[in-house]
Amino acid sequence: MNAFAPSRLRPRLPSPLEPVEDERFTRHGLTLLLKRDDLIHPDLPGNKWRKLALNLRAAAGRTVLTFGGAYSNHLRATAAAGRLLGFGTIGVVRGDELAGRPLNPSLARCAEDGMRLLFADRPTYRAKHEPAVLARLLEQAPDDVYVVPEGGSNALAVEGCAELGRELAGAPEPPDVVAVACGTGGTLAGLAAGFPGRTLGVPVLKGGFLGAEVRALQEAAFGGPRGDWRLDERFHCGGYARTTPELDAFAEDFGARHGLAIERLYVAKMLYGLVSLAGEGAFPPGTRIAAVVTGAPEPRATGPQPDSSR
Ligand SMILES: *Cc1c(COP(=O)(O)O)cnc(C)c1O
Numbered sequence: 001m002n003a004f005a006p007s008r009l010r011p012r013l014p015s016p017l018e019p020v021e022d023e024r025f026t027r028h029g030l031t032l033l034l035k036r037d038d039l040i041h042p043d044l045p046g047n048k049w050r051k052l053a054l055n056l057r058a059a060a061g062r063t064v065l066t067f068g069g070a071y072s073n074h075l076r077a078t079a080a081a082g083r084l085l086g087f088g089t090i091g092v093v094r095g096d097e098l099a100g101r102p103l104n105p106s107l108a109r110c111a112e113d114g115m116r117l118l119f120a121d122r123p124t125y126r127a128k129h130e131p132a133v134l135a136r137l138l139e140q141a142p143d144d145v146y147v148v149p150e151g152g153s154n155a156l157a158v159e160g161c162a163e164l165g166r167e168l169a170g171a172p173e174p175p176d177v178v179a180v181a182c183g184t185g186g187t188l189a190g191l192a193a194g195f196p197g198r199t200l201g202v203p204v205l206k207g208g209f210l211g212a213e214v215r216a217l218q219e220a221a222f223g224g225p226r227g228d229w230r231l232d233e234r235f236h237c238g239g240y241a242r243t244t245p246e247l248d249a250f251a252e253d254f255g256a257r258h259g260l261a262i263e264r265l266y267v268a269k270m271l272y273g274l275v276s277l278a279g280e281g282a283f284p285p286g287t288r289i290a291a292v293v294t295g296a297p298e299p300r301a302t303g304p305q306p307d308s309s310r
Pocket residue numbers: 046047073074151153181182183184185186187188263266267294295296
């Protein structure tokens with residue numbers, strides 16, 4: 001086995017698929033199931049494990065350089081993988097104003113895990129995938145560095161997420177519909193390819209650009225469109241890391257009803273969207289709906305709240 005394959009980390013796969021009793025679904029004859037990807041690995045939870053797995057195997061121990069905002073789950077997962085498997089990591093962080101200031105808890109965790117942090121000003125960060133800009137960033141990295149794009153979404157990540165769809169399809173009583181929260185859309189692009197039923201994506205960013213990105217990711221990974229997916233753009237609650245009192249109350253209540261803490265940036269918006277759709281009569285009675293729990297809340301007591309970034 002490849003010494004740097006994340007299967008060495010003993011991920012819990014397939015992740016559990018758990019029915020939950022929720023009258024907002026049962027009232028309409030619907031069954032809600034939670035696909036507990038948050039339980040895959042304590043340090044690389046959820047879709048971050050699925051997206052990194054094939055990339056880390058391809059990197060084969062080389063230093064991994066990747067990109068993210070100041071609160072990026074992807075940066076934290078990459079740093080943790082580097083510590084656990086013993087390879088170097090470099091994180092290019094959006095915002096040069098962060099340089100020289102105390103690190104927030106998320107970046108402090110990355111640094112503790114041995115990630116070297118490079119702070120990029122916003123114009124540089126935006127242009128990071130342009131060859132000249134990337135070349136300048138790479139001057140600070142070893143020659144054979146392995147580059148993973150922002151949010152970890154590339155063709156290998158999308159292929160890794162297809163396994164999520166296949167796990168759902170192979171369940172003893174498979175769901176008819178699966179819902180997932182979307183940032184870059186990489187998870188949705190893979191999931192839809194592996195799942196024969198309908199896939200619903202709930203973007204957490206505002207802007208309406210995600211459909212084109214999902215198509216481009218499927219083109220890169222599979223050479224063309226795959227699966228039966230669509231987006232519902234109504235549940236971003238103002239944009240990335242934005243929330244409303246209603247969403248916060250919803251997430252608190254959902255967690256209390258079902259005994260799990262709900263991650264707020266992504267998972268809460270997807271569940272809120274599903275409850276709304278069920279109330280609108282969007283699913284025929286008898287439909288089995290799986291909601292992918294793509295991550296867990298950050299174990300962080302107090303401290304600054306995320307303001308931007310992913
Ligand atoms: C990163 C992340 C997502 C978004 O995944 P994409 O592949 O970028 O769409 C969803 N949920 C959680 C909890 C995440 O951390």
